[in-house]
Amino acid sequence: MTIERYGLFETCVKGPSEGNPFTEQSISAVFKSKNETIETAGFYDGQGRYKVRFMPSFVGEYEYEIRTSFGAEEKGSFTVTEPGEGNHGPVHTAEQYHFAYADGTPYYSLGTTCYVFWLQEDEIVEQTFETLKNGPFNKIRFCVFPKHYIHNFKDPVTFPYEGHAGDRSWLNEENFSYFMEVEGNDFDLTRFNLAHFQRLDRTIERLMDLGIEADIIVMHPYDCWGFSHMTREQDDLYWKYVIARYSAYRNVWWSLANEYDLLFTKKLEDWEHYAELLCRLDPYQHLRSVHHCRTPYDFTRPWITHVSYQRIDLYKSAELGTELRERYGKPVVFDEIAYEGNIDNGWGNISGEEMTRRFWEAALRGTYPGHGETYANEDDILWWSHGGKLHGTSPERILFLKKIIEETPGHGLKFIPESWDAVTAVPETVLYTGQYKIIYFSFMQPSFRILDLPKDKQYRIEIIDTWNMTVTDGGTHSGWTKIQLPGRPYMALRLTLA
Amino acid sequence: MTIERYGLFETCVKGPSEGNPFTEQSISAVFKSKNETIETAGFYDGQGRYKVRFMPSFVGEYEYEIRTSFGAEEKGSFTVTEPGEGNHGPVHTAEQYHFAYADGTPYYSLGTTCYVFWLQEDEIVEQTFETLKNGPFNKIRFCVFPKHYIHNFKDPVTFPYEGHAGDRSWLNEENFSYFMEVEGNDFDLTRFNLAHFQRLDRTIERLMDLGIEADIIVMHPYDCWGFSHMTREQDDLYWKYVIARYSAYRNVWWSLANEYDLLFTKKLEDWEHYAELLCRLDPYQHLRSVHHCRTPYDFTRPWITHVSYQRIDLYKSAELGTELRERYGKPVVFDEIAYEGNIDNGWGNISGEEMTRRFWEAALRGTYPGHGETYANEDDILWWSHGGKLHGTSPERILFLKKIIEETPGHGLKFIPESWDAVTAVPETVLYTGQYKIIYFSFMQPSFRILDLPKDKQYRIEIIDTWNMTVTDGGTHSGWTKIQLPGRPYMALRLTLA
Numbered sequence: 001m002t003i004e005r006y007g008l009f010e011t012c013v014k015g016p017s018e019g020n021p022f023t024e025q026s027i028s029a030v031f032k033s034k035n036e037t038i039e040t041a042g043f044y045d046g047q048g049r050y051k052v053r054f055m056p057s058f059v060g061e062y063e064y065e066i067r068t069s070f071g072a073e074e075k076g077s078f079t080v081t082e083p084g085e086g087n088h089g090p091v092h093t094a095e096q097y098h099f100a101y102a103d104g105t106p107y108y109s110l111g112t113t114c115y116v117f118w119l120q121e122d123e124i125v126e127q128t129f130e131t132l133k134n135g136p137f138n139k140i141r142f143c144v145f146p147k148h149y150i151h152n153f154k155d156p157v158t159f160p161y162e163g164h165a166g167d168r169s170w171l172n173e174e175n176f177s178y179f180m181e182v183e184g185n186d187f188d189l190t191r192f193n194l195a196h197f198q199r200l201d202r203t204i205e206r207l208m209d210l211g212i213e214a215d216i217i218v219m220h221p222y223d224c225w226g227f228s229h230m231t232r233e234q235d236d237l238y239w240k241y242v243i244a245r246y247s248a249y250r251n252v253w254w255s256l257a258n259e260y261d262l263l264f265t266k267k268l269e270d271w272e273h274y275a276e277l278l279c280r281l282d283p284y285q286h287l288r289s290v291h292h293c294r295t296p297y298d299f300t301r302p303w304i305t306h307v308s309y310q311r312i313d314l315y316k317s318a319e320l321g322t323e324l325r326e327r328y329g330k331p332v333v334f335d336e337i338a339y340e341g342n343i344d345n346g347w348g349n350i351s352g353e354e355m356t357r358r359f360w361e362a363a364l365r366g367t368y369p370g371h372g373e374t375y376a377n378e379d380d381i382l383w384w385s386h387g388g389k390l391h392g393t394s395p396e397r398i399l400f401l402k403k404i405i406e407e408t409p410g411h412g413l414k415f416i417p418e419s420w421d422a423v424t425a426v427p428e429t430v431l432y433t434g435q436y437k438i439i440y441f442s443f444m445q446p447s448f449r450i451l452d453l454p455k456d457k458q459y460r461i462e463i464i465d466t467w468n469m470t471v472t473d474g475g476t477h478s479g480w481t482k483i484q485l486p487g488r489p490y491m492a493l494r495l496t497l498a
Numbered sequence: 499m500t501i502e503r504y505g506l507f508e509t510c511v512k513g514p515s516e517g518n519p520f521t522e523q524s525i526s527a528v529f530k531s532k533n534e535t536i537e538t539a540g541f542y543d544g545q546g547r548y549k550v551r552f553m554p555s556f557v558g559e560y561e562y563e564i565r566t567s568f569g570a571e572e573k574g575s576f577t578v579t580e581p582g583e584g585n586h587g588p589v590h591t592a593e594q595y596h597f598a599y600a601d602g603t604p605y606y607s608l609g610t611t612c613y614v615f616w617l618q619e620d621e622i623v624e625q626t627f628e629t630l631k632n633g634p635f636n637k638i639r640f641c642v643f644p645k646h647y648i649h650n651f652k653d654p655v656t657f658p659y660e661g662h663a664g665d666r667s668w669l670n671e672e673n674f675s676y677f678m679e680v681e682g683n684d685f686d687l688t689r690f691n692l693a694h695f696q697r698l699d700r701t702i703e704r705l706m707d708l709g710i711e712a713d714i715i716v717m718h719p720y721d722c723w724g725f726s727h728m729t730r731e732q733d734d735l736y737w738k739y740v741i742a743r744y745s746a747y748r749n750v751w752w753s754l755a756n757e758y759d760l761l762f763t764k765k766l767e768d769w770e771h772y773a774e775l776l777c778r779l780d781p782y783q784h785l786r787s788v789h790h791c792r793t794p795y796d797f798t799r800p801w802i803t804h805v806s807y808q809r810i811d812l813y814k815s816a817e818l819g820t821e822l823r824e825r826y827g828k829p830v831v832f833d834e835i836a837y838e839g840n841i842d843n844g845w846g847n848i849s850g851e852e853m854t855r856r857f858w859e860a861a862l863r864g865t866y867p868g869h870g871e872t873y874a875n876e877d878d879i880l881w882w883s884h885g886g887k888l889h890g891t892s893p894e895r896i897l898f899l900k901k902i903i904e905e906t907p908g909h910g911l912k913f914i915p916e917s918w919d920a921v922t923a924v925p926e927t928v929l930y931t932g933q934y935k936i937i938y939f940s941f942m943q944p945s946f947r948i949l950d951l952p953k954d955k956q957y958r959i960e961i962i963d964t965w966n967m968t969v970t971d972g973g974t975h976s977g978w979t980k981i982q983l984p985g986r987p988y989m990a991l992r993l994t995l996a
Contacts, residue, residue: 173948174978314919319813342945342985346919349942351987376945376985421812421844444847447840447874450671480672487840487874489849 001078006089006102006250008205009054009062009078015070017048022237023190026069027052033062033080038283041244042066046194053248055284056080057089057102086211090250090284093305095428097331097366098412099287102250106411109333109368110359110402111139111215115258116147117387118203119156125203128387132210135390136399137371139213141255141335144200144242148224150176151343151380158196160238163187165225179264182224189226189234192241201245208251215253215335217291218242218274221262229265232273239277247282254278254286255308255335259293275303291335299328310336314346318358321365322415332367334358339384340392341374348374348384352393353467357442357490359394359401360466364425364440366414371398400469404494409436422449440466440492447487451495455479458498466490499576504587504600504748506703507552507560507576513568515546520735521688524567525550531560531578536781539742540564544692551746553782554578555587555600584709588748588782591803593926595829595864596910597785600748604909607831607866608857608900609637609713613756614645615885616701617654623701626885630708633888634897635869637711639753639833642698642740646722648674649841649878656694658736661685663723677762680722687724687732690739699743706749713751713833715789716740716772719760727763730771737775745780752776752784753806753833757791773801789833797826808834812844816856819863820913830865832856837882838890839872846872846882850891851965855940855988857896858964861903862923862938864912869896898967902992907934920947938964938990945985949993953977956996964988 003009015025027042027050035058042052050072056062059080066074083089089102091109099107112135117128132140146156153171166184204214218239221228230238246252256274257263271290278288289308290297299307307328311317317337324332339348340355350358355371362369373383373392381388405413410429418424423440426433434457439449453459461474461483467490474483476498485491501507513523525540525548533556540550548570554560557578564572581587587600589607597605610633615626630638644654651669664682702712716737719726728736744750754772755761769788776786787806788795797805805826809815815835822830837846838853848856853869860867871881871890879886903911908927916922921938924931932955937947951957959972959981965988972981974996983989 173980313814315814315817316811342943344944344947346917346942349939349944351941351943354941419844441847443849443852444844445840445849446842446847449842482671 002081003056003078004081004087005059005083006055006057006087007083008248008250009056011052011064011066011074011076012045013050013066013068013072013074014048015050015068015072020190021050022192022241024069025050027066029054029064029066031056031062031064033058033060035060040247040283041240041281043241043244045198053245055090055248055250057284087250090286091213091253092287093331095411096329097325097414098428099331099368100411107138108363108402108405108412109139109213110136110398111141111333111335111368111370112137113141113335113339113370113372113384114387115141115143115217115385116152116156117142117385118199119146119158120386120388121157124381124386124388127389129206129210131387131390132207132212135395136402138211139215139253139370140207141215141217141258141370143217143220143258145220145223145227146225147220147222147385148180149178149222149385151382152222152385158199159187159193159225160196160227161187161189162191162193168224178222180224181226185225187225189230190237197245204246204249204252208249213251213253214249215255216242216246217255217258219256219260219263220258221264228263235270235274236277239274240281243278243281247284247286252286254282254288256288256290258291259310260290260297261295262293271297275301279303289333299330304330306331306333308333308335311338318362318365318367318369321362321367325365325367333370334362334367335370336372337362337369339372339374340394341376341382341384343374343376343382352397353490355392355394356397356401356466359398360440360490360492361423361442363401363405364413364415364423364438366412366425366428371395397466397469401466404438404464413438435497437495438464438492439495441489443489445487445489446485446491448485449483449493451477451481451483453478453481459495460498462494462496464492464494466492500579501554501576502579502585503557503581504553504555504585505581506746506748507554509550509564509572509574510543511548511564511566511570511572512546513548513566513570518688519548520690520739522567523548525564527552527562527564529554529560529562531556531558533558538745538781539738539779541739541742543696551743553588553746553748555782585748588784589711589751590785591829593909594827595823595912596926597829597866598909605636606861606900606903606910607637607711608634608896609639609831609833609866609868610635611639611833611837611868611870611882612885613639613641613715613883614650614654615640615883616697617644617656618884618886619655622879622884622886625887627704627708629885629888630705630710633893634900636709637713637751637868638705639713639715639756639868641715641718641756643718643721643725644723645718645720645883647676647720647883649880650720650883656697657685657691657723658694658725659685659687660689660691666722676720678722679724683723685723687728688735695743702744702747702749706747711749711751712747713753714740714744715753715756717754717758717761718756719762726761730768733768733772734775737772738779741776741779745782745784750784752780752786754786754788756789757808758788758795759793760791769795773799777801787831797828802828804829804831806831806833809836816860816863816865816867819860819865823863823865831868832860832865833868834870835860835867837870837872838892839874839880839882841872841874841880850895851988853890853892854895854899854964857892857899858938858988858990859921859940861899862911862913862921862936864910864923864926869893895964895967899964902936902962911936933995935993936962936990937993939987941987943985943987944983944989946983947981947991949975949979949981951976951979957993958996960992960994962990962992964990
């Protein structure tokens with residue numbers, strides 16, 4: 001048997017289906033090769049099937065040994081081959097503020113949010129994957145649990161636990177409230193609904209095939225079924241199950257929660273506890289962060305690999321990237337900078353122009369922006385929660401930005417305070433000092449720009465229209481230079497040492 | 499002889515013209531009526547003419563006595579009548595954060611900046627007054643001294659002192675520098691050029707006739723002639739002359755400086771000294787402030803009547819109005835929130851949309867925005883410095899805003915923290931609590947808004963398109979209300995108790 005490096009190895013052992021296999025049984029395995037020894041837990045997948053998943057980080061021969069609580073044992077071996085096309089391994093941090101795949105390929109995170117897209121009807125899910133396939137996004141944030149929220153009155157196709165949900169058909173815009181418990185919920189919080197998790201398996205696999213990182217939101221407050229305020233024991237069962245089931249997917253990132261500070265029954269020590277579980281039980285040390293509503297988590301905590309930021313200030317979001325990098329000393333991902341759309345909430349009604357502007361502001365500061373879309377429509381299918389189709393004007397521009405960023409030498413950009421009235425970005429790596437620069441004018445609309453270039457060097461100047469997605473040659477220049485611009489917002493200049 | 503209340507009384511005494519009348523002679527007067535006794539200095543106006551100006555604040559009989567250093571004396575009397583149409587007296591602060599004319603009429607400051615418009619050729623000056631006549635602005639900021647700056651390479655039509663200026667004809671965009679001294683300046687800093695000040699008299703009078711406040715910038719750093727770094731004695735001579743000459747104009751405001759913190763030869767004690775002169779020598783206590791570049795003056799100083807703010811943050815300007823009111827406890831005038839235009843400098847290249855947005859943000863927070871315009875053109879005539887014609891799209895919208903603000907009950911608005919994602923403004927005066935409200939969505943583009951109105955009251959709702967300048971009836975509502983909006987930026991709702 002062969003498997004490619006960073007691929008998903010899975011094996012299955014038959015065992016008891018009586019009693020409660022989730023709480024009464026356990027399975028674990030040790031994988032060994034010349035370069036690594038990995039111990040990992042498995043999980044129960046129904047009908048007496050106990051599974052172990054593993055991601056090999058090296059090419060070569062592997063042996064494994066499985067142990068179970070029910071007496072079954074298994075030994076085996078397989079060969080790990082070179083990764084296939086598009087498989088660069090898991091993403092980790094690089095050069096302090098950036099990301100790279102395990103094989104060293106730079107990873108410029110341009111994410112989107114579709115909280116419960118995989119819990120919609122299959123037709124919508126297919127639409128979502130079609131949209132993702134053709135879009136700019138290489139990371140997607142989504143929840144394991146369903147979402148109780150405005151525009152989310154329809155039940156998910158599956159629930160995470162066995163049992164059934166109370167009736168929500170009476171909900172509407174006017175009588176809706178957050179943090180409610182509907183009557184009639186009847187879930188067994190010790191028995192996972194395997195249809196739910198098997199559906200999630202396929203979701204993560206399909207994202208992997210598209211080269212999209214799966215930023216899994218493990219907990220969130222938008223709940224009416226009781227999943228947001230389980231006991232410590234129930235939480236631990238859930239966390240361990242999710243870690244055992246999903247760690248071996250190379251494209252997994254862990255978001256402990258969406259808006260952790262709205263989970264009012266949880267304390268800081270709970271979050272630190274979940275973090276401890278993750279650090280201990282995820283053998284691959286996937287990226288970890290936690291997302292806030294009003295109060296950012298202390299992103300300096302050692303277990304946090306990157307900042308997952310939601311803008312707090314209505315007016316300034318991505319523009320704060322430079323300060324956030326300095327404050328936390330880690331990669332900054334703006335997982336929420338408001339969504340393009342037209343619903344009434346201020347987090348969901350910025351224009352495509354403003355979304356695009358925020359993406360450029362973030363990217364040029366060496367931070368990583370995230371998209372989302374909330375255009376009101378008759379079917380109440382909003383990308384931000386349900387996926388489906390995109391209606392906005394920013395995704396196309398984000399694809400253009402992606403192309404520009406991919407042309408940057410090294411792992412990413414950083415802001416330099418060269419001028420007070422433009423965003424000036426250069427490669428993070430000092431290796432490229434003086435060789436490459438992007439100057440972005442954001443909402444400002446200069447009709448010309450004076451540059452004081454070194455007199456002893458020639459720079460090729462390109463005029464980038466970030467909105468109309470054009471790159472125009474501006475000639476090669478040296479010394480005092482006046483560059484004509486169209487006097488429209490959203491322009492940038494790119495300087496490359498000739 | 500009769501003069502109207504808040505009008506300009508002027509009398510002239512003949513005296514010596516030999517020697518230096520500016521430094522060797524003096525003239526002063528006392529004006530008395532039943533209600534006030536005002537002592538004021540006069541000034542030399544050339545050809546042996548010594549003048550005294552006075553503004554009566556009450557209707558009735560006045561007597562005056564003039565004393566001079568050269569032995570001449572004069573007594574006289576006049577009758578003060580009710581003010582004529584459009585004469586509401588000088589502007590003072592009202593309700594802590596706002597302004598009103600002396601007769602109690604609210605004054606909603608909507609200013610503009612034309613630094614040296616009155617020092618341009620007459621044809622341009624006439625254009626400026628024509629533009630002002632038809633425009634929205636009721637305050638204009640301008641300098642007494644000429645301006646040495648980019649786009650300002652042409653000499654002014656007059657200089658403030660006798661003598662002549664060094665040659666600047668060699669200046670261009672590339673070799674220009676700030677804070678330089680050109681060669682060949684030869685000014686007598688003890689002798690004012692009366693053509694200059696007589697021209698300024700006419701300027702202030704014409705502004706008065708148009709109902710426009712003259713925000714006189716007494717000092718500024720953009721100089722190559724030596725006016726920005728005179729001795730204490732020369733400064734005092736200048737300050738006293740300007741105060742004596744202009745205090746009696748009812749429409750005068752004092753701005754001690756533009757960008758005081760760039761006058762590197764002046765210390766804080768110098769500014770406090772000028773302030774002391776103003777407080778002591780301006781008998782009418784016109785409004786006083788001082789404008790900064792990077793470091794705001796301590797606007798809590800008792801002599802400062804209002805905040806004259808230049809935005810420091812590239813992204814947030816008028817949005818800080820609420821915080822600035824709280825910090826300083828005085829009216830906040832945003833004398834610079836960047837200018838509409840397309841030059842390369844970040845202070846001079848925002849769009850008409852952004853300028854209009856900043857005006858609304860400021861006005862709804864109960865603060866007072868200022869306009870300026872810097873569109874590059876072949877003649878290098880930019881409104882911001884030279885006046886002339888306006889080319890931008892914001893002035894028309896500012897006129898529309900003015901109409902809306904004038905419909906506000908009381909002296910002005912204030913921000914209330916009713917929602918995190920819209921600017922909600924109500925009248926400052928508690929008298930109107932619950933009667934009137936404007937909700938502004940700024941750059942956001944909701945296609946609907948849910949309002950939770952009191953169930954026991956009816957509100958008339960109007961939909962204001964601040965960009966297209968329309969007010970549309972949205973019906974009368976009570977309780978939970980969903981208002982449809984066009985899903986474009988720059989919309990507002992106005993609620994009036996029915």
